[in-house]
Amino acid sequence: MTRRVLLVDDDIAVREALGQTLELADLDALTAGSFVEAKDQITPDFEGIIVSDIRMPGRDGFHLLSYAREMDADLPVILLTGEGDIPMAVSAMGKGAFDFLEKPCAPKELIAVIERALKTRALVLENRRLKAQLETGDPAARMLFGTSGLAEDLRSRVRSVARTRAEVLVSGLPGVGISKVAEVVHLCSPLSKGPFGKHAAVGMDSTRFAEAAHNATGGSLFLDEITTMPMETQFALLALMEQGDHPRMIFGSTADLARAVEQGLLHADLFYRLDAMQVRIPSLAERPEDIPVLFRQYVAQAAEQSGIKPPEIHSELLADLMARDWPGNARALMSVAMRFVLGLQDGDAQEVATLGLAEQMAQVERSLLQEALRRAEGRASAAAKALKLPRKTFYDKLAKHGVKPEDFR
Known part of the structure; x- marks a missing residue:
């Protein structure tokens, strides 16, 4: 979590004393004697918070608060007030100040408020990073989260199989997100601009399958829990896959496919085709x-x-x-x-x-x-x-x- 605090006070003795208090609390203190000195530090990506006196020559704490909120409405600003400034400070709370403290304030009270503000700031910045991750980068990076080696292997595997036009099996335990990974395979593929048809295979008859395949022409067709598809429809599926003009086929399953073949739930020819190109999602x-x-x-x-x-x-x-x-x-x-x-x-x-x-x-x-x-x-x-x-x-x-x-x- 960020530990940076921009401290703004025109009184050098107060500024140095507060700076020492922050350093003793293991905080990274940046000090400034005026708004002009502090201005360049106040940016939308500033990772810390601001503690500022209200009464300062020239541009006061209210101006600093207004400027900070223009730069970043979520940047916490804590105002320090003199004995007669409390009504003004209360008014400042309505203008967006995170909190205010009356000078001289006890170090324990000051640090407690700063810690709350830092936690708030850290959460805001983290949410922004997550949102940026969703909006930038390739689909695998945007949609498949995790920092472990297994997570990176999953993203790499998805990118690798997506480049081909071969059918893909996405497998894993219940709840791992098979349909989501299937969609990422589509989005990473050359067919990403085409439609992505997503259907449950259970009970799907040949007519409904033909309609789903037609609607996904030029894109990808995802059939979830392929072992539940009626055998008659599996024959129609195999026949379509033998033709050249059909959507990219992506299948999902939480079942043991080899066992499904033994039980007569999955056609053996379909099993061998799916076994060639798999993406297995690791469990939590x-x-x-x-x-x-x-x-x-x-x-x-x-x-x-x-x-x-x-x-x-x-x-x-x-x-x-x-x-x-x-x-x-x-x-x-x-x-x-x-x-x-x-x-x-x-x-x-x-x-x-x-x-x-x-x-x-x-x-x-x-x-x-x-x-x-x-x-x-x-x-x-x-x-x-x-x-x-x-x-x-x-x-x-x-x-x-x-x-x-x-x-x-």
Whole structure:
């Protein structure tokens, strides 16, 4: 996590004293005596936070706050106020200041606020990096996450098989994301501009198969759980594959194909064709070091979909996630991430699955109230202001959801 703090104060004695306090707390202090000195450090990619005095000659702390928010609305600015400046500081909170402290402030109090701001900044920057990763680079890098050797091998294998036009089998345990990897194979291929047809093979008759193949002409056709396809349709599939003009065929399976042949569920000729070009997805149990990366990504996606600020992810939680077996693999981890964003415990999974829209919206509203109180450290008035709610409305919602401000102090 970033440890950089830009400290702005025109009083050299105060600036040096605060700088020493930051260094003793193992923080990387950058000091400036004015807005002009600090200006060049304030950029959208600045990895730290800002602590600034309000009253300074020339451009004061309010100007610095305004400038910082123009450069990056998510850059935390903590204002230091004199005894008579508290009304102004309260006003500054409404203009986007992260927090304010009255001078002289106790080192412990100052460091506590700075640590909160640094954690907030680190989360914002990490979410931006994840989003940039999604928007840039090749599809394998954008869509297949993980830093382990197995994750890199998976991306390399996907790129390798995608360059050919041969049929591909994507396999792995339930929940590893077979359909997603199949789509990445398509997107990495020369046929990426064409359609990507995705269908479950179970119960697919010859007519529906012919229609699916026709609709995927010029692109790729993905058939999931190929061992569940009726044998009559498998004959039609083999006949199509013998022809030259058909979509790129990508198959998915969580089953043992050799055993499926023995049981009469998969045609032997189809098995030998699929066995030649495989992409096997490793389970989470094989690459636990990727769990933090995947969980952070799923949390960011769930928060964006729900319109909720991503909650802070503690190292203790990540350690707990890495220690689990994950028989449900990525799909199960994704569900945990969604419940985490909504402020629910893992044991509430069954309850979430049965909630209607109104109940789910209530869960989201309760989560937003809790997040606002957590950020305001239990100060109801500050939390109401952050949510732009009248105080009476805010208290009514607290009562409705059984949320108590004192639980967050």
